[in-house]
Amino acid sequence: xxxxxxxxxxxxxxxxxxxxxxxxxxxxxxxxxxxxxxxxxxxxxxxxxxxxxxxxxxxxxxxxxxxxxxxxxxxxxxxxxxxxxxxxxxxxxxxxxxxxxxxxxxxxxxxxxxxxxxxxxxxxxxxxxxxxxxxxxxxxxxxxxxxxxxxxxxxxxxxxxxxxxxxxxxxxxxxxxxxxxxxxxxxxxxxxxxxxxxxxxxxxxxxxxxxxxxxxxxxxxxxxxxxxxxxxxxxxxxxxxxxxxxxxxxxxxxxxxxxxxxxxxxxxxxxxxxxxxxxxxxxxxxxx
Ligand code: FVH
Numbered sequence: 001x002x003x004x005x006x007x008x009x010x011x012x013x014x015x016x017x018x019x020x021x022x023x024x025x026x027x028x029x030x031x032x033x034x035x036x037x038x039x040x041x042x043x044x045x046x047x048x049x050x051x052x053x054x055x056x057x058x059x060x061x062x063x064x065x066x067x068x069x070x071x072x073x074x075x076x077x078x079x080x081x082x083x084x085x086x087x088x089x090x091x092x093x094x095x096x097x098x099x100x101x102x103x104x105x106x107x108x109x110x111x112x113x114x115x116x117x118x119x120x121x122x123x124x125x126x127x128x129x130x131x132x133x134x135x136x137x138x139x140x141x142x143x144x145x146x147x148x149x150x151x152x153x154x155x156x157x158x159x160x161x162x163x164x165x166x167x168x169x170x171x172x173x174x175x176x177x178x179x180x181x182x183x184x185x186x187x188x189x190x191x192x193x194x195x196x197x198x199x200x201x202x203x204x205x206x207x208x209x210x211x212x213x214x215x216x217x218x219x220x221x222x223x224x225x226x227x228x229x230x231x232x233x234x235x236x237x238x239x240x241x242x243x244x245x246x247x248x249x250x251x252x253x254x255x256x257x258x259x260x261x262x263x264x265x266x267x268x269x270x271x272x273x274x275x276x277x278x279x280x281x282x283x284x285x286x287x288x
Contacts, residue, residue, distance in 0.1 A: 003026050003027050003028065004027055004028075004060075004061070004062055004145070004148060005027070005028045005029075005030070005059065005060040005061060005062070006022050006027050006028070006029050006030070006060050006062045006063075006064060006148065007029075007030040007031070007032070007050070007056045007057060007059050007060040007062070007063045007064065008022070008029060008030070008031050008032075008047075008064045008066060009032050009033075009053065009056060009057075009063065009064065009065045009066070009067065009076055009077075010032075010033060010065060010066040010067040010068075010072075010076075010093070011031055011032075011033035011038040011039055011042065011066075012033075012038070012066065012067075012068070013123045014066050014092070014119065014123050014126075015033070015064075015066035015067075016038065016041070016042060016123070017123035017124070017126040018064060018066055018092070018126060018152055019031050019042050019047055019064075020042060020045055020126075021126050021127045021151045021152055022047075022148065022151065023042065023045045023046045023047050024045070024127075025151050027148070028048070028060075029042075029046070029047045029048070030047070030048045030049075030050050030055075030056050030059035030060055031043075031047045031048070031049055031050065031056070032049070032050045032052070032053055032055075032056035034076075036049070036051075053076055053077075053079065053080050054080050054083055057080050057083045057084055057087070058083055060087070061086075061087050061088060062087065062088050062090065062145060062148065063084065063087055063088070063089050063090070064090045064091075064092065065077065065089065065090070065091045065092070065093055066092050066093060067093045068093070069093060069094070069095065070093065070095040070096075070099035070102070070103065072093070073091060073093050073095075073103055074103075074106075077089075081106075081110045081112075082110065084107070084110055084112045085110050085111040085112060086111060086112075087112060087113070088112070088113040088114075088115065088138075088141045088144070088145065089107050089112050089113070089114050089115070090115045090117055090141070090145065090148075090149075091103060091114070091115070091116050091117065092116075092117035092118070092119050092133075094118070094166070094169070095116075095166055096163075096166060096170070097163030097164070097166045097167045097170075098163065099166070100116045100136075100137075100162045100163045100165065100166045101161070101162050101163045103116070103162075104116065104137055104162035104163075113138045113140070113141045114137045114138055114141070114162060115135055115136075115137045115138050115141045115142055115145070116135065116136050116137045116162045116163070116164075116165045116166060117133055117134065117135050117149070117165055118133070118134040118135075118165040118166055118168060118169025118170075119131075119133055119134075119152070119153065119169075120132045120133070120134065120153070120169065120172060121152075121153055125153070126152050126153065127151060127152060127153070130153075131152060131153030131154070132153045132154045132155070132156065133149045133150075133152050133153045133154070133155040133156070134155075134156055134158055134164075134165040134168050134169055135149065135155055135156065135157045135158065135165050136157065136158045136159050136160070136161055136162050136163065136164035136165040136166075137160065137161075137162035137165075138160075139157055139160060142155070142157040143157075179208060181256045182256060182257075183200075183201070183204050183208070184197075184256075185247070185252075185256040185257060186200060186204060187200045187201070187204075188247075188250070188252045188253075189246065189247055189250055189252060192250040192251075192252075218277075218278045221276055221278040222278050222281045227272070227275035227276040227278060227279040227282075228274075228275055228276070229276070232275070232276025232277065232278065233276065233277045234273065234274055234275065234276065234277070235264050235267050235268055235272060235273050235274075235275060235276070235277055235279060235280070236268065236273040236274060237277075238264055238277045239261075239264065239268075240257050240260060240261040240264065241261075243257055244257055244258065244261060260280070262283075263280040263283040263284065264277075264280055264283075266283045266288060267279050267280060267282065267283055
């Protein structure tokens with residue numbers, strides 16, 4: 001593989017992991033961080049520390065930004081916009097889709113090829129199976145630099161709209177956070193019976209894993225739009241009253257499950273109680 005000069009701006013937990021993967025693969029890697037000490041371990045690995053952002057940007061044709069948020073991307077890059085002209089900016093900083101589109105427009109205005117990235121991994125997963133990199137924006141930049149992206153995780157280009165990677169990233173995180181909240185709710189329920197969260201996790205993990213097998217079927221119902229087709233668990237059957245009462249009896253918060261019960265209730269109140277559970281998608285799609 002051709003070795004590409006790459007600059008990484010931002011050496012927090014994730015930026016450092018991305019830079020280390022580049023160095024290990026033999027790419028000449030320049031690194032910069034607002035707090036310079038964070039570059040030391042990478043320099044020991046073989047990276048070159050840049051003293052200033054202009055030095056970092058001009059060291060490579062490919063510049064990776066892995067900063068805290070959209071504001072920090074502008075803080076770091078606005079003063080060096082002219083130096084970025086003609087280079088490729090891969091921005092893996094988490095932003096909203098609108099912020100990604102705004103940064104892409106800013107880059108286009110300065111003649112910078114722009115690829116937005118969403119990293120579906122935590123830093124120790126970088127370069128390991130299970131890590132994936134969602135990209136959107138310039139397809140040419142994606143194709144040219146795909147071997148770099150694949151060093152971090154399996155990469156995919158979702159489309160020219162630079163906001164798409166962020167949209168998918170945040171949508172997938174929604175599933176993760178709500179699942180974790182459900183797990184913590186269950187752990188709080190059984191804690192009253194003297195069960196540790198660790199012991200509960202041993203039962204929850206295989207159960208939740210098995211339930212992901214239902215996603216494709218639920219999705220097919222949503223896409224088909226027929227919540228009356230046979231074989232679906234009805235909304236009436238899915239009533240969470242027992243779950244909520246048992247939680248309240250334990251003296252724990254019912255907030256996590258109240259949300260789901262409310263989504264169900266809106267459909268039942270609209271006369272849809274006999275229809276499938278997937279119909280709560282309509283409660284989400286059409287807010288009260
Ligand atoms: N860590 C993770 O698990 C997630 C996985 C999914 C993707 N996220 C996103 O990646 C971005 C960076 O995350 P991180 O884990 O590296 O974050 P931190 O360790 O907090 O490092 C933040 C870096 O940003 C620098 N920084 C912040 N503000 C500024 C600024 N105004 N000017 C210049 N640099 C700034 C900070 O510098 P310093 O504090 O060390 O001086 C760090 O280098 C993020 O979008 C995640 O959502 C990671």
